[in-house]
Amino acid sequence: MNSSPSPSSSSSSSSSESPQQTLIPGLPYDLAALILSFLPYPYHGTLKSICKSWNHFFSSRFYHSIRHKHIPFPKTSHLLCIFPQDPSVCSPYIFDPIHKAWSTLPLMPCNPHVYGLCNFVSVALKTHVYVLGGSLFDTRSFPLDRPSGSSYSFRYSFVTKSWETLPPMLSPRGSFACAAGRDRIVVAGGGSRHTMFGAAGSRLSSVEMFDVGRNEWVGLEGLPRFRAGCVGFMVGGEEEFWVMGGYGESRTILGVFPVDEYYRDAAVMRLENGGGGVGAGKWRSVGDMWEEGERRQLGRIAVVEDGGAGCPGVFMLDKNDIFRYDMNSNRWWKETTLPKRAIDESAVGFVALNGELHVMATHNGAGSVENRRLRRHKRLTSLFIQVYHPGKRIWRTLTAQPPFQQPLDFKTAVMCTIRL
Template identity: 45%
Template structure:
């Protein structure tokens, strides 16, 4: 393939053809020739001005040091494996970590894991590690270890804003012990340019399992932290039961002051806050926050501090069925694994076919639903109660 990107075609035409390929194929085709490697590797190369940035879904099915995360392109239904994070010889079983994207960089922060150096060995401890993967410079190579969190945590709210990442609340809860774990009220900020964490004003009360987003206030940008659990009560004087938070805490990013907003729903309306997705506004518009509660999608009305029904799913989700809820390119995606025909507890019959995903897509602007299914690279269904999701634009 000497003398041009594609023999017989001008380079500008060939570049348009290459730019239309899925991002997963671009990385694989770099080894075709030197000219393709040069065109497809450089972040400011020939294709950068021709490709329209695409919103991709990043799926972490389990501990990212053991199983690789994947990028999923919903426009082409293509999957691309990413490198695993460095494996520690002392820790294992990482869960409740938070992936978040800032620009074309992907971050994995915190979590809860088991540490062979801790006592007792069979109890999980919060993780302070943070990793970064740059997806702009051609094919992703390896994760970079950043500075540790000042206060180790998992199950926390994480929000990217500019060149910063804010983390709020959290604790030491692990997926294997769903009723245990500590709670935190501390808040930290990561400077993505230096990779260092700084402490900011703490929340008025401890909270874990919460979600967060940034919204424009009257005088400054504000960090909103909602949902999660704080205090707990005992059942029969023995078992702990979480008391879920119905209120919202808001911090001004410039002033650093917190204020508390009243409850978002009445007693008996719902048990806890469901999965939340934020649709970013275009051309400076205010982002819109949506929540998935059973089979309904609710829109958050900021002025009223209430959740209002937006639409209902076209395919119902049964109680206890895991599902993912994310915002991609201005649309809401509800992901549910297709039911498998075999018994996963029967080790004598391992699956020989890859599972598929049911995807329900809702456009808040047009109020139109789309339904599709996509094959996955996994041989077992994704448990979205334990998996971690985020979106990134490349």
């Protein structure tokens, strides 16, 4: 029995995107489409194999238009994008922490002349995930074992399910600060260091912004000093761009071992919102955020967007403690301690999802007799996640089984979050 669409505006809009086929027998097309639009994104790959009409529906723009119309933005699915390695040779993954569901994204376009991309930045804006810059090796340069910065820019659309090559950044860079908002992406600092090298590589102070509407990069005033390995985020309704931490010059111990000089301060730029949002103001300096000897460098940062009063909650994972940043006092105050201490404090992931902080670590359970018998199975490795709610100040834990062939290395993996 074929169902015909009801004479409504939503039906007319769907006719150009979807063939009028039966989605759920006995239900009008519009009602069935609304029901299916609430199903979690990571299940779409499986759901597409149910029938041709479902495959077409979950592959169409109509699906996203229904969710945008009927689901408030705070209620949309907050998903984690994980890039275990170079996304041109290793598929990125999407993780839904509520349903513990995974799905893969297609490989990023490959350049046959470069390899080993790392230290890139991924950031989400609306229904797109951007992969920007990084450090890599180029077969056309000499010596071959010297990494160079990348200016490549790519964008993945969850609507068209495809990658797009964007105009390159004005300056090649890796390990840089980045934040997105109001149809723009701002990047600052960075360098060309590769993960397998110590304090080698260049440092940058240049700043630029990608205007999504104009599809172009625009240069902005540079940072007060060179800064690589830094983090960035937006504050005050995306009116200020903050750059924290990082390192500048390096020194050597005994004239042999290179050591980075880490920064304890931050820099802030006021962004203009009118006229397409292309302009920006001057940088102002924020003093040292901790005293000498308190810590060597800035830890992993996660930003909870709904921090209240138009200001996000900025949190830092420092070893096994979580600190909250107070902008008024320019200090980090201890918030809580992990219920279960991490074995390797540097090999953990730290992100904010659905207003909660997620501390992630891989666990292979090698201590049990059963797992020792099955030690040849690569997929015994699980993902152990400790979740903290800053508002309620309570902890909970969850365990997920990732689809990776190898354990996830959070020291080199790149992550970002997106709402769909």
